[in-house]
Amino acid sequence: MFVLAIDTSSAAVSAAVGPIEDPHALVIRTQVNARGHGELLAPTIADCLRSAGVTPAELHAVVAGVGPGPFTGLRVGLVTAISIADARGLPTYGVCSLDALAVADRRVLVATDARRREVYWARYADGRRRDEPSVSRAEDVPLEGCEAMVGAGARQYAEVLGLPLLDGDYPDLRRLVAAAAERVLAGAPSEPLTPLYLRRPDAVAPGQPKAVTP
Amino acid sequence: MSEPLVLGIETSCDETGVGIVRGSTLLADAIASSVEEHARFGGVVPEVASRAHLEAMRPTVGRALETAGVGLDDIDAIAVTAGPGLAGALLVGVAAAKAYALALDRPLYGVNHLSAHVAVDLLENGPLEEPCVALLVSGGHSSVLLVPQVGGEEVTELGATVDDAAGEAYDKVARLLGLPFPGGPPIDRLAREGDPAAIAFPRGLSGPHDPPFAFSFSGLKTAVARWVEGRRRAGEDVPVADVAASFQEAVVDVLTAKAVRAARERGVGHLLLGGGVAANSRLRALAAQRCAEAGLRLRVPRPGLCTDNGAMVAALGAQLVRHGASPSSLDIPADSALSIEDVLV
Numbered sequence: 001m002f003v004l005a006i007d008t009s010s011a012a013v014s015a016a017v018g019p020i021e022d023p024h025a026l027v028i029r030t031q032v033n034a035r036g037h038g039e040l041l042a043p044t045i046a047d048c049l050r051s052a053g054v055t056p057a058e059l060h061a062v063v064a065g066v067g068p069g070p071f072t073g074l075r076v077g078l079v080t081a082i083s084i085a086d087a088r089g090l091p092t093y094g095v096c097s098l099d100a101l102a103v104a105d106r107r108v109l110v111a112t113d114a115r116r117r118e119v120y121w122a123r124y125a126d127g128r129r130r131d132e133p134s135v136s137r138a139e140d141v142p143l144e145g146c147e148a149m150v151g152a153g154a155r156q157y158a159e160v161l162g163l164p165l166l167d168g169d170y171p172d173l174r175r176l177v178a179a180a181a182e183r184v185l186a187g188a189p190s191e192p193l194t195p196l197y198l199r200r201p202d203a204v205a206p207g208q209p210k211a212v213t214p
Numbered sequence: 215m216s217e218p219l220v221l222g223i224e225t226s227c228d229e230t231g232v233g234i235v236r237g238s239t240l241l242a243d244a245i246a247s248s249v250e251e252h253a254r255f256g257g258v259v260p261e262v263a264s265r266a267h268l269e270a271m272r273p274t275v276g277r278a279l280e281t282a283g284v285g286l287d288d289i290d291a292i293a294v295t296a297g298p299g300l301a302g303a304l305l306v307g308v309a310a311a312k313a314y315a316l317a318l319d320r321p322l323y324g325v326n327h328l329s330a331h332v333a334v335d336l337l338e339n340g341p342l343e344e345p346c347v348a349l350l351v352s353g354g355h356s357s358v359l360l361v362p363q364v365g366g367e368e369v370t371e372l373g374a375t376v377d378d379a380a381g382e383a384y385d386k387v388a389r390l391l392g393l394p395f396p397g398g399p400p401i402d403r404l405a406r407e408g409d410p411a412a413i414a415f416p417r418g419l420s421g422p423h424d425p426p427f428a429f430s431f432s433g434l435k436t437a438v439a440r441w442v443e444g445r446r447r448a449g450e451d452v453p454v455a456d457v458a459a460s461f462q463e464a465v466v467d468v469l470t471a472k473a474v475r476a477a478r479e480r481g482v483g484h485l486l487l488g489g490g491v492a493a494n495s496r497l498r499a500l501a502a503q504r505c506a507e508a509g510l511r512l513r514v515p516r517p518g519l520c521t522d523n524g525a526m527v528a529a530l531g532a533q534l535v536r537h538g539a540s541p542s543s544l545d546i547p548a549d550s551a552l553s554i555e556d557v558l559v
């Protein structure tokens with residue numbers, strides 16, 4: 001059963017194609033380019049398919065990281081996942097992108113770059129998430145119960161957070177696929193890919209128009 | 215060989231549009247609009263529009279297919295607005311179009327939104343004598359174009375606004391008069407009850423030494439504001455319908471005069487109107503009158519095809535396929551500032 005996996009919740013533009021039964025056989029392509037999601041994602045998927053020797057018609061499911069992450073890049077990944085699934089009549093499965101950074105046997109803080117001097121974060125124990133994903137300044141992130149940290153946000157604010165930093169700045173598509181494997185294999189119902197924005201759009205209602213006469 | 219079946223996707227502003235055409239026959243024109251979510255902000259909020267595009271994309275494609283009575287497998291090519299427009303909004307449509315093209319193994323055409331406004335006319339009014347002069351007016355653009363061939367890869371801009379687009383001036387004047395956003399429809403309605411000659415508002419760039427096909431609406435907007443403020447300051451009532459009618463007359467007078475002049479100077483026998491403001495009833499009426507006086511044929515799609523939609527993108531895509539244009543690659547950018555003269559990315 002071949003799956004396509006996509007994550008665009010960080011500066012990395014990542015795609016993977018391969019058998020759901022064996023995450024180690026996935027063909028994974030990742031390019032780090034915070035502004036390149038729109039241009040790079042489709043060719044990266046095409047490259048994964050070619051390298052894996054899989055055609056779009058042979059896919060069984062699409063797995064996507066639903067964030068949290070910077071909105072513009074995140075949407076590129078989700079609309080791509082949704083449209084490919086629509087074109088081929090495939091089910092979609094969403095995974096919190098932070099889950100694809102968590103290390104299974106450690107109690108870790110996962111923190112990614114949320115820009116505006118903030119991080120998206122959640123704490124994990126034994127590979128299980130203990131918090132709803134949140135966004136806040138690094139100094140406001142609770143560190144109780146964490147022995148290490150991982151993610152581009154953790155690296156960026158390493159001094160403020162102060163925990164030992166683990167390798168791997170961006171979501172790992174093997175973990176992303178593993179997190180959805182049970183649902184894919186069981187033929188679970190397709191899930192809407194709803195982005196975890198965690199922030200409201202910046203918009204203010206206008207006041208009175210300014211007078212043009214002094 | 216039958217004509218190409220093309221699916222077009224449009225997300226340059228606040229409408230998620232998906233259209234399906236076969237050659238120049240319109241089969242479906244599905245639209246989801248987020249305009250109501252923007253109204254209280256008095257303008258389109260880019261992030262709100264982008265979020266709405268993501269939610270609306272798949273359902274809108276589904277509605278278009280259902281209306282057209284075709285399946286995705288039947289589609290021969292995918293066309294998408296690659297620019298100009300709001301960067302984040304364009305990106306949603308472009309990414310979706312690439313994904314459909316990739317998953318269906320069909321060619322992708324990343325096209326210019328403004329050329330699509332011209333091409334949509336073919337769906338309604340049939341083959342066009344070429345070359346053609348087009349007046350494109352919307353919330354983002356006001357331009358006079360010379361189009362040698364619709365769906366060819368060249369367009370020349372004869373003139374454009376040097377400041378605000380006509381639609382932008384409508385929005386600003388509407389706000390000043392306490393009318394809702396977008397300003398075009400309420401001003402158009404109100405103007406029918408007013409006197410277009412009540413107030414002599416300025417006609418921008420209409421002097422003998424001004425560029426013949428350029429527009430300026432910023433001074434007009436300021437003149438309306440000054441006039442209204444003067445009345446309010448003097449404690450007098452503002453005759454809103456007269457202000458709306460006089461403002462609207464100043465806008466459409468300049469637009470139609472310059473467009474008709476362009477067609478005559480270029481020796482073109484007809485004038486094409488497109489863009490959201492081409493849905494305006496006074497613009498349509500005055501263009502019809504002036505074209506008749508000048509012996510020009512006026513081509514203007516019905517209002518629903520003048521505002522942004524996916525059918526116009528599909529229509530342009532179908533012409534590009536017909537003329538054998540090379541498809542776009544999967545790595546094309548969404549270009550918010552795409553030049554009006556670049557038809558295909």
Ligand SMILES: [Zn+2]
Nearest residue numbers: 352489490522
């Ligand atoms: Zn438009």
